[in-house]
Amino acid sequence: MGAQRRTSTAGREDGARELWASMFRGNWLLFSANVVLYLAQAIITLAFAYILKQTFDAVAAGSLDLLAQTGQAVALLMAAELATELAMRASLPAFLRRAVSGYRRAVFDRLLGKGIGAFDGGGASRYESALTNDVTTIETTYLEKIFTMVTEVVSLAGSVAMLLAQSVPLAVVAIVSALVPLVIGLASGGRLAARQRVVSDATGRFVGTVHDLACGFPLIKSFSAEDAARERFEAANGTLEADKRLRRRTELGIRALAMTAQGISQLSVMFFGAWLALSGRGMTVGGILMATQLMNSIAQPIQDLPSIFAARRASLGLVGKLAQMLGENRERMGGVTLPATLTKGISLSNVTFDYDENLPVLSGLSAEFAAGGCYAVVGASGSGKSTLLSLLMGAHSNYGGQIAFDGCELRDASLESLWATVSLVRQDTFLFDATLRENVTMFTHVDAAELESAVRRAGLASFVAAHGMDYPCGEGGSNLSGGERQRVCIARSLLHGSGVLLLDEATSALDQETADQVTRSVVALEGTTRIMVTHRLDAGQLRLFDGIVVLRDGRVCEQGTFDELMATPNGYFRALYTVGE
Numbered sequence: 051m052g053a054q055r056r057t058s059t060a061g062r063e064d065g066a067r068e069l070w071a072s073m074f075r076g077n078w079l080l081f082s083a084n085v086v087l088y089l090a091q092a093i094i095t096l097a098f099a100y101i102l103k104q105t106f107d108a109v110a111a112g113s114l115d116l117l118a119q120t121g122q123a124v125a126l127l128m129a130a131e132l133a134t135e136l137a138m139r140a141s142l143p144a145f146l147r148r149a150v151s152g153y154r155r156a157v158f159d160r161l162l163g164k165g166i167g168a169f170d171g172g173g174a175s176r177y178e179s180a181l182t183n184d185v186t187t188i189e190t191t192y193l194e195k196i197f198t199m200v201t202e203v204v205s206l207a208g209s210v211a212m213l214l215a216q217s218v219p220l221a222v223v224a225i226v227s228a229l230v231p232l233v234i235g236l237a238s239g240g241r242l243a244a245r246q247r248v249v250s251d252a253t254g255r256f257v258g259t260v261h262d263l264a265c266g267f268p269l270i271k272s273f274s275a276e277d278a279a280r281e282r283f284e285a286a287n288g289t290l291e292a293d294k295r296l297r298r299r300t301e302l303g304i305r306a307l308a309m310t311a312q313g314i315s316q317l318s319v320m321f322f323g324a325w326l327a328l329s330g331r332g333m334t335v336g337g338i339l340m341a342t343q344l345m346n347s348i349a350q351p352i353q354d355l356p357s358i359f360a361a362r363r364a365s366l367g368l369v370g371k372l373a374q375m376l377g378e379n380r381e382r383m384g385g386v387t388l389p390a391t392l393t394k395g396i397s398l399s400n401v402t403f404d405y406d407e408n409l410p411v412l413s414g415l416s417a418e419f420a421a422g423g424c425y426a427v428v429g430a431s432g433s434g435k436s437t438l439l440s441l442l443m444g445a446h447s448n449y450g451g452q453i454a455f456d457g458c459e460l461r462d463a464s465l466e467s468l469w470a471t472v473s474l475v476r477q478d479t480f481l482f483d484a485t486l487r488e489n490v491t492m493f494t495h496v497d498a499a500e501l502e503s504a505v506r507r508a509g510l511a512s513f514v515a516a517h518g519m520d521y522p523c524g525e526g527g528s529n530l531s532g533g534e535r536q537r538v539c540i541a542r543s544l545l546h547g548s549g550v551l552l553l554d555e556a557t558s559a560l561d562q563e564t565a566d567q568v569t570r571s572v573v574a575l576e577g578t579t580r581i582m583v584t585h586r587l588d589a590g591q592l593r594l595f596d597g598i599v600v601l602r603d604g605r606v607c608e609q610g611t612f613d614e615l616m617a618t619p620n621g622y623f624r625a626l627y628t629v630g631e
């Protein structure tokens with residue numbers, strides 16, 4: 051168990067490292083250019099402090115030559131500063147663009163690698179939030195700050211070095227007083243990271259609630275559930291803002307500590323420098339002015355670095371959280387390629403499965419589906435019909451017993467070949483905001499005759515004749531009726547030419563006549579093994595099937611043709627059918 055946990059922690063760290071690296075892949079040149087530019091900026095600032103010292107020492111010495119030299123140096127530095135600023139204007143946005151899009155691309159690629167059942171239990175909004183809000187946080191508190199960090203670290207180190215050259219005791223006072231806020235920042239980074247993760251989780255839940263309320267808007271209006279909707283919104287809104295308040299308080303707390311420490315260190319150096327000068331310990335007026343100026347270059351990093359370190363840790367925490375989410379429901383890959391068309395069929399032997407350890411959903415289910423056969427799966431609500439189809443789609447590999455496609459255990463099959471062989475039409479259809487053609491072809495080029503045949507067999511011919519294949523389906527297929535949406539999905543699967551076609555309540559939203567038509571076209575398909583989950587206990591339709599598999603409490607309790615099942619005295623199916631009538 052311990053070893054397992056260590057492995058999963060290592061996997062998560064690898065995943066986080068990979069995501070982090072995606073921000074820099076192909077981006078090192080721009081990264082280096084920015085580092086050089088920010089470094090140059092820090093050096094220019096330090097040089098200005100040195101020139102200040104030279105100017106005042108020149109005044110004290112009454113040297114006009116030295117003053118003229120410093121004037122030239124100032125002009126050169128100003129030109130260099132302008133050039134640096136202009137170059138940064140081009141290189142920083144270019145670096146950020148590549149880093150953020152590279153990160154999002156890496157996340158999306160890994161998202162595509164998840165299992166087909168990855169979102170069965172919900173959770174899509176966590177990713178929506180991770181790819182929007184969290185990315186903005188990472189961009190502003192980590193990526194943009196990397197270079198600020200370079201400037202500030204160099205400013206800090208350079209200032210200390212210049213102070214050391216000026217006066218060792220003064221430099222010691224500056225270093226000691228600078229260490230305190232740095233330690234505070236490093237120590238409080240973990241707390242801020244934890245708060246940031248809490249905020250990120252709350253944002254995910256808030257996005258999910260808003261999504262739910264927007265999708266359920268017509269329902270809210272028709273049931274006059276505005277008060278309940280407002281309550282749900284307020285709960286999510288309140289929690290998010292309460293968590294954000296705690297994060298801001300932590301941020302401001304760290305900042306307040308850092309600023310206090312900064313003030314103390316600045317004053318210490320000024321008074322100590324003045325004391326050195328007054329006590330005749332080799333400190334010039336120019337030296338005091340330079341030290342005062344350098345204290346800005348020390349004070350700023352002292353003020354900023356702790357919160358930058360803390361925010362950087364918090365951002366990396368978000369990358370880690372996302373890597374962990376992406377590591378869940380990963381594909382398990384077997385190497386065996388399934389045949390495109392089955393010759394023996396699908397065999398389930400003593401299959402057990404549960405979503406939650408204490409609630410078995412399938413408990414010893416055994417069934418045979420002959421190759422090329424057409425089967426109906428019926429049973430009471432919750433008996434496990436959809437779960438059975440999910441397992442056949444390879445959504446979960448943690449089932450007990452055996453599921454064999456042409457004798458090949460499903461767990462050993464490559465998922466790519468499984469999905470090339472099996473296709474599923476669900477009750478909750480999904481359509482892209484694209485044309486009818488793109489929704490049926492899934493954005494691929496297909497033979498026009500095959501497309502026409504799929505559209506016709508799915509009962510969409512008259513719709514296409516009236517509106518054409520370039521008809522825009524709208525967001526989620528909003529420009530189509532429920533029945534039309536289901537027919538588009540059926541056409542999509544027919545065109546996919548799957549050897550196994552699974553239909554989960556695919557005709558439930560159709561009127562009796564269209565449902566009959568679609569069922570007949572499914573039954574008429576040749577060379578395809580078809581398994582259709584249905585609630586429609588209609589004798590005319592059920593008689594069309596080669597067999598009916600009846601589920602009860604996660605087991606097959608009866609199996610046979612419609613007439614055989616109806617002939618069974620006291621049979622469960624017969625009872626279901628009679629009640630249904």
Ligand SMILES: Nc1ncnc2c1ncn2[C@@H]1O[C@H](COP(=O)(O)OP(=O)(O)OP(=O)(O)O)[C@@H](O)[C@H]1O
Nearest residue numbers: 170171405406411430431432433434435436437438
């Ligand atoms: N993703 C999930 N997480 C947890 N439990 C689930 C999940 N999906 C289904 N279940 C549970 O598994 C059981 C079987 O569900 P399933 O959807 O397979 O039944 P069904 O026979 O298709 O029902 P219906 O006819 O109502 O669609 C139910 O008790 C359901 O609550």
